[in-house]
Amino acid sequence: MNKNATGYTFLFSIVMVLIVGAALAYTSLSLKPLQKKNEADKQMVDILGAVGIITTRENAKNDFPTFVKERLSIDYMGNVLNIKSGNVDSKDASDPFNLDVKKDYRSKKPASELSFPLYICEKEGESIYVIPVAGSGLWGPIWGFVALESDMNTIYGAKFDHKTETPGLGAEIKDKFFSDKFQGKQLRDSAPYFTIEKGGRNTDIHSVDGITGGTITSVGVGEMMNRTLSIYQLYFNSVINSQANNNEY
Amino acid sequence: MSTENSAITPKRESLFSKKNRKLLKDPLGDSNPITIQVLGICSALAITVQLQQAVIMSLSVLFVMIGGNVIVSLLRNLIPDRIRIIVQLVIIASLVIIVDEVLKAYQPDISEKLSVFVGLIITNCIIMGRLEAFALANKPGPSVFDAIGNGMGYAWVLLAVSIVREIFGSGAISLPGMGQVKFLPEEWFIASGGFYENNNLMILPPMALVVVGIIIWIQRSRNEALIED
Numbered sequence: 001m002n003k004n005a006t007g008y009t010f011l012f013s014i015v016m017v018l019i020v021g022a023a024l025a026y027t028s029l030s031l032k033p034l035q036k037k038n039e040a041d042k043q044m045v046d047i048l049g050a051v052g053i054i055t056t057r058e059n060a061k062n063d064f065p066t067f068v069k070e071r072l073s074i075d076y077m078g079n080v081l082n083i084k085s086g087n088v089d090s091k092d093a094s095d096p097f098n099l100d101v102k103k104d105y106r107s108k109k110p111a112s113e114l115s116f117p118l119y120i121c122e123k124e125g126e127s128i129y130v131i132p133v134a135g136s137g138l139w140g141p142i143w144g145f146v147a148l149e150s151d152m153n154t155i156y157g158a159k160f161d162h163k164t165e166t167p168g169l170g171a172e173i174k175d176k177f178f179s180d181k182f183q184g185k186q187l188r189d190s191a192p193y194f195t196i197e198k199g200g201r202n203t204d205i206h207s208v209d210g211i212t213g214g215t216i217t218s219v220g221v222g223e224m225m226n227r228t229l230s231i232y233q234l235y236f237n238s239v240i241n242s243q244a245n246n247n248e249y
Numbered sequence: 250m251s252t253e254n255s256a257i258t259p260k261r262e263s264l265f266s267k268k269n270r271k272l273l274k275d276p277l278g279d280s281n282p283i284t285i286q287v288l289g290i291c292s293a294l295a296i297t298v299q300l301q302q303a304v305i306m307s308l309s310v311l312f313v314m315i316g317g318n319v320i321v322s323l324l325r326n327l328i329p330d331r332i333r334i335i336v337q338l339v340i341i342a343s344l345v346i347i348v349d350e351v352l353k354a355y356q357p358d359i360s361e362k363l364s365v366f367v368g369l370i371i372t373n374c375i376i377m378g379r380l381e382a383f384a385l386a387n388k389p390g391p392s393v394f395d396a397i398g399n400g401m402g403y404a405w406v407l408l409a410v411s412i413v414r415e416i417f418g419s420g421a422i423s424l425p426g427m428g429q430v431k432f433l434p435e436e437w438f439i440a441s442g443g444f445y446e447n448n449n450l451m452i453l454p455p456m457a458l459v460v461v462g463i464i465i466w467i468q469r470s471r472n473e474a475l476i477e478d
Contacts, residue, residue: 020339
């Protein structure tokens with residue numbers, strides 16, 4: 001057998017790809033449930049992190065329902081679709097917690113076909129609204145949670161994460177020093193609701209300084225916040241209007 | 250007569266023959282992949298902030314190394330020469346993906362900290378180098394020893410650097426499953442009225458380079474044969 005013959009080379013590559021493909025598919029499928037659980041735990045840790053509650057993966061399952069009083073899903077017009085509270089049921093597709101905003105963002109579906117999760121937390125008697133955001137950085141997906149105070153305008157806290165941004169540059173959106181800058185900032189009444197400024201420019205109450213050397217990632221953070229907030233703003237407006245109406249009577 | 254006999258049917262090589270011991274020992278010292286060949290530096294600098302990351306990274310590299318060396322060595326008479334680099338790459342990449350998936354499932358926190366560097370094992374020159382230079386021309390047995398030797402050679406440098414960096418940078422030591430143990434009393438720190446402060450420079454990547462440099466310095470000063478002109 002001539003192992004340098006073209007036919008043999010092709011045969012070898014085909015067999016190799018089949019074996020490798022099968023092995024990887026098997027590994028991926030058999031580990032999926034565990035990875036899903038880890039992701040759900042992480043999501044709880046991050047949501048609580050955005051409202052300043054530090055917890056661990058192990059405790060997340062218990063801490064989450066204690067602080068997150070309601071989980072809402074809204075449509076693109078800001079109408080409420082579903083409300084859940086209590087423990088998260090990972091099998092219940094109607095549970096807003098199971099809405100995957102990262103997947104929805106990747107799918108590029110128009111907003112009218114999607115629903116958007118919103119978490120209402122209670123901390124020290126105040127309601128805090130946590131909005132999941134998802135977008136793209138330079139190399140891959142970025143995502144995070146923005147928490148608004150009960151006035152639905154002041155940012156209470158934020159937490160961002162990324163998959164493959166450059167360590168030391170874009171990857172720093174994950175770090176505390178960056179997310180801390182968002183605390184106490186306010187949203188504008190109309191778009192752009194919030195801006196991430198490029199280095200050196202002055203920032204005001206509606207903007208923060210981006211990351212030096214991580215321009216595209218910073219732009220991505222601004223983009224995902226504005227795109228997502230434009231939808232939640234509709235819901236917040238309707239809540240504020242109904243509160244105002246109630247007060248008149 | 251008896252001497253002739255033993256020459257015709259050579260005795261089976263024992264597990265720890267001189268040759269195999271050399272395969273294990275050399276990469277730990279005089280042909281260390283990091284300090285002598287200066288390969289795999291990228292990951293050695295990036296993930297040595299904490300000991301637990303270095304431990305997991307070392308185990309991952311060791312696994313990929315042994316797996317890759319054995320598979321390539323078993324297939325060495327079947328792999329077409331023209332696509333051997335691609336074949337090696339596919340084998341390494343598959344093993345790395347398996348490691349990545351397993352870490353995501355069982356060590357989510359560390360997997361997150363290692364982030365892209367697990368994936369970058371694929372491009373770790375140590376592994377590709379050993380496949381090309383050793384496994385392709387040797388039987389599986391010696392290939393395993395070669396893989397363990399080089400894997401451990403990589404591992405001990407990583408562990409040494411990360412221990413130094415974590416102790417001086419964070420005043421702590423961490424192991425997988427144990428979390429980070431801060432062993433310095435809280436009142437020692439300036440923040441709570443003490444005299445001690447963690448060295449933040451240790452946490453930054455340049456300090457890893459300095460620590461690796463110190464290891465290289467010590468090693469070469471002990472064995473001057475290693476010094477190039």
